[in-house]
């Protein structure tokens with residue numbers, strides 16, 4: 001299974017989501033690797049920091065996660081989308097990001113991809129106005145949103161360099177639920 005993580009916007013949390021999924025899926029007993037298509041190499045660097053792992057280019061895995069550049073025009077993004085089983089568009093709850101999320105959804109659809117497309121709300125602050133408006137914002141998006149949202153948590157920032165040990169029990173549960181939700185998406 002290939003999960004391609006993408007967004008039109010930079011900085012919405014694509015690479016963080018890749019690392020969190022990588023860590024959660026490993027804990028769920030899956031073999032998993034990340035292929036980093038972004039020249040910034042955030043996921044590659046994160047894997048090296050976490051435990052000297054290198055992002056895998058080949059091999060057999062239950063799940064392969066593709067991290068992509070913050071640019072829909074980049075050929076790598078299109079290639080990563082075309083080979084995806086699940087295309088996961090990441091957005092923050094802020095309205096400007098949500099608009100771009102729907103553009104990313106349409107981008108996937110325009111590439112003739114067979115992928116199931118889902119949108120993930122990341123950096124959600126549940127007690128805030130934007131946090132409460134997530135369900136309303138989801139209506140602007142033409143595909144279903146993942147039923148699990150990722151909260152804005154400092155421990156997710158640490159997870160980029162430290163992996164699973166950086167997460168407390170609440171964060172672990174949230175990320176495991178996200179991973180399981182993605183494993184079971186169907187058109």
Ligand SMILES: Nc1ncnc2c1ncn2[C@@H]1O[C@H](COP(=O)(O)OP(=O)(O)OP(=O)(O)O)[C@@H](O)[C@H]1O
Pocket residue numbers: 007009010011012013014015016017038040042068069070122123124150151152153154156157158160
């Ligand atoms: N759920 C979260 N809670 C708190 N901080 C987060 C969360 N997700 C991402 N961040 C932070 O947001 C910033 C951008 O995250 P990240 O690098 O993963 O985004 P990106 O979409 O991959 O960026 P780029 O477009 O540059 O590739 C980082 O500082 C990261 O730690």
Ligand SMILES: [Mg+2]
Pocket residue numbers: 014015016038040042067068
């Ligand atoms: Mg990135």
